[in-house]
Amino acid sequence: MKNSVLEASVAERHPASAPDYMPVAELRELQVERLRGVVARAWREVKHFRARLEERGITPEDLHSLDDVAKLPFTVKSDLRDTYPFGLFASPMKDVVRLHASSGTTGKPIVVAYTKEDVEVWTSVLVRCFAGCGLHRGDIIQNAYGYGLFTGGLGAHYGAEALGAAVVPTSGGNADRQIMLMKDFGVTAICCTPTYFLHLIDRAAELGVDFKELPLRAGVFGAEPWTESMRRHIENSSRIEAFDIYGLSEIIGPGVACECRRHQGLHIFEDHFYPEIVDPATGEPLPDGSEGELVLTTLSKQAMPMIRYRTRDITLLLPGTCECRRTIRRMGRIGRRSDDMLIIRGVNVFPSQVEAALLEIEGTLPNYQIILTREQGLDQMEVQVEVTPHMFNDKIGALQGLHAKLQGALDHVLGIRVKVALVEAHSLARSEGKAKRVIDRRAQ
Amino acid sequence: MKIQQISLFIENKPGHIAAPIRLLAQAGVDIRSLYLADTQEFGIVRMIVSDWQKAAEVLDAEGFVVKATEVLAVEVPDHPGGLADVLDALDGSGINIEYMYAFPHQQGEEAILIFRFGDPDAAIARFQAAGINVLAGDDLLK
Numbered sequence: 001m002k003n004s005v006l007e008a009s010v011a012e013r014h015p016a017s018a019p020d021y022m023p024v025a026e027l028r029e030l031q032v033e034r035l036r037g038v039v040a041r042a043w044r045e046v047k048h049f050r051a052r053l054e055e056r057g058i059t060p061e062d063l064h065s066l067d068d069v070a071k072l073p074f075t076v077k078s079d080l081r082d083t084y085p086f087g088l089f090a091s092p093m094k095d096v097v098r099l100h101a102s103s104g105t106t107g108k109p110i111v112v113a114y115t116k117e118d119v120e121v122w123t124s125v126l127v128r129c130f131a132g133c134g135l136h137r138g139d140i141i142q143n144a145y146g147y148g149l150f151t152g153g154l155g156a157h158y159g160a161e162a163l164g165a166a167v168v169p170t171s172g173g174n175a176d177r178q179i180m181l182m183k184d185f186g187v188t189a190i191c192c193t194p195t196y197f198l199h200l201i202d203r204a205a206e207l208g209v210d211f212k213e214l215p216l217r218a219g220v221f222g223a224e225p226w227t228e229s230m231r232r233h234i235e236n237s238s239r240i241e242a243f244d245i246y247g248l249s250e251i252i253g254p255g256v257a258c259e260c261r262r263h264q265g266l267h268i269f270e271d272h273f274y275p276e277i278v279d280p281a282t283g284e285p286l287p288d289g290s291e292g293e294l295v296l297t298t299l300s301k302q303a304m305p306m307i308r309y310r311t312r313d314i315t316l317l318l319p320g321t322c323e324c325r326r327t328i329r330r331m332g333r334i335g336r337r338s339d340d341m342l343i344i345r346g347v348n349v350f351p352s353q354v355e356a357a358l359l360e361i362e363g364t365l366p367n368y369q370i371i372l373t374r375e376q377g378l379d380q381m382e383v384q385v386e387v388t389p390h391m392f393n394d395k396i397g398a399l400q401g402l403h404a405k406l407q408g409a410l411d412h413v414l415g416i417r418v419k420v421a422l423v424e425a426h427s428l429a430r431s432e433g434k435a436k437r438v439i440d441r442r443a444q
Numbered sequence: 445m446k447i448q449q450i451s452l453f454i455e456n457k458p459g460h461i462a463a464p465i466r467l468l469a470q471a472g473v474d475i476r477s478l479y480l481a482d483t484q485e486f487g488i489v490r491m492i493v494s495d496w497q498k499a500a501e502v503l504d505a506e507g508f509v510v511k512a513t514e515v516l517a518v519e520v521p522d523h524p525g526g527l528a529d530v531l532d533a534l535d536g537s538g539i540n541i542e543y544m545y546a547f548p549h550q551q552g553e554e555a556i557l558i559f560r561f562g563d564p565d566a567a568i569a570r571f572q573a574a575g576i577n578v579l580a581g582d583d584l585l586k
Contacts, residue, residue, distance in 0.1 A: 387453045387486075387509050388509065389509050389510075389511070392451075392453050392509045392511055393511070394449070394451035394488060394490060394511055394513045394560070395488075395542055395543065395560075396481045396483065396488055396543075399453075399483075399486070399488070400483065403485075421485055422453075422455075422485065422486050423455055423486075424453060424454060424455055424460070424508070424509070425453075425507055425508065425509045426507040427455075
């Protein structure tokens with residue numbers, strides 16, 4: 001047993017993965033050195049950041065150990081909006097080789113920049129992600145993350161190419177073509193959002209394509225939170241190994257952290273991204289093992305250093321070391337974001353809880369949507385669930401029974417009374433990228 | 445003996461039944477009988493049609509959730525007591541009727557009853573023993 005674990009970890013070791021196994025003391029030294037460097041750079045080059053430090057009466061010289069990171073002010077999303085477009089850049093445009101922007105749902109987007117070296121670091125962490133997923137030269141990787149301003153597409157593309165894999169840059173959308181290419185090219189791994197892959201599974205079944213019969217063996221899924229039950233569903237219905245990859249544009253894009261084949265948390269590439277967990281309400285640092293908000297500091301970013309960026313993602317740093325013998329720390333999977341939390345009649349509700357309840361009952365994830373309204377000053381939550389062929393029955397009693405079961409499970413899991421509505425198939429908006437699960441009409 | 449009924453899920457909202465029915469019309473499928481079971485929120489449209497495979501295909505292609513179910517069609521004299529006699533044949537058998545509906549035959553004095561049974565074979569045996577005519581699909585479409 002031990003031998004096979006050992007062999008597996010050696011077999012998947014790519015030269016680029018060397019920092020994953022760095023002795024811990026050496027890693028901490030490297031982190032302190034890089035932390036000082038990045039803070040000094042931001043101090044020197046970014047007016048906004050320098051003003052923040054001066055307000056607190058600190059200078060980069062006050063950083064002696066990693067614990068001192070807590071002295072530094074947080075950076076939040078609105079800092080990026082307020083300084084739109086280039087206010088947080090630490091490099092002149094002549095050194096910038098790439099600009100990406102987030103899909104700002106309200107107002108201006110968030111802009112991020114990369115120097116040539118930043119792109120190289122980004123590429124190297126993605127190589128480490130893919131290598132950790134057991135992918136290598138010879139693999140055919142279909143990259144169905146959107147290419148363009150979104151970091152997912154190009155980030156994964158560069159990484160997969162640098163790994164030595166053959167990349168099929170399908171970008172998002174056009175499920176039928178995605179499925180055709182997967183089949184015809186003998187694609188061995190796919191990168192996309194987990195909900196998009198669920199959509200592909202459903203569509204493939206409609207087209208009579210069985211993913212279990214294809215050479216496809218791995219999926220690298222990210223850009224949105226997903227659950228263990230979704231992983232089971234994906235793995236059972238397509239016989240692949242599903243990996244969780246984490247990242248955000250503000251830090252670098254995908255490739256901040258990724259699961260290895262042990263699937264016991266996501267290894268953070270902490271030689272480049274220093275993680276902390278803080279209490280989301282007070283901002284106080286929390287010890288390893290406690291759940292809180294993930295805060296990240298880029299240790300080597302040149303064009304746009306991020307110091308103590310509040311990710312809004314809720315997770316924990318896992319104590320102990322992974323069986324894969326990587327020394328870099330792991331974080332738990334992101335099940336929820338502090339932003340996603342819905343407060344309904346004073347109760348905290350996460351869309352992921354609704355998902356888990358639906359999966360539990362149906363064994364598959366039907367398409368669903370949460371509609372929030374306010375009636376006579378009271379919040380109302382409705383969960384609309386599309387009736388799939390698997391759920392449908394010609395007997396009214398069977399459908400009423402299913403309705404009651406869904407109602408009971410949701411009431412139980414959420415702790416509040418919700419309205420459940422069975423709706424016609426394909427009546428809810430389909431997601432080709434990030435899922436739009438919540439429609440909040442309470443302000444209307 | 446058994447015939448195929450197709451059923452369809454629809455939301456109980458204005459206009460929702462029109463689209464699938466129009467699709468069947470365009471495909472040249474004749475609806476022999478239609479029965480709507482409804483709740484406040486949704487309904488199930490059950491239909492006996494001239495070509496159930498074609499109907500199911502057309503609806504499925506447009507994204508409707510369709511199911512085919514085996515039902516029994518029984519011919520009864522269209523006069524007082526006709527239905528009572530049919531039900532008497534099941535009396536004491538423990539055979540449960542999941543649901544049923546009726547429509548007049550196109551020709552003659554007969555009415556047609558459509559039954560959905562948990563155990564259709566047991567029901568067929570009972571009906572035959574009582575001399576009740578269980579129709580084949582072709583009889584129904586005459």
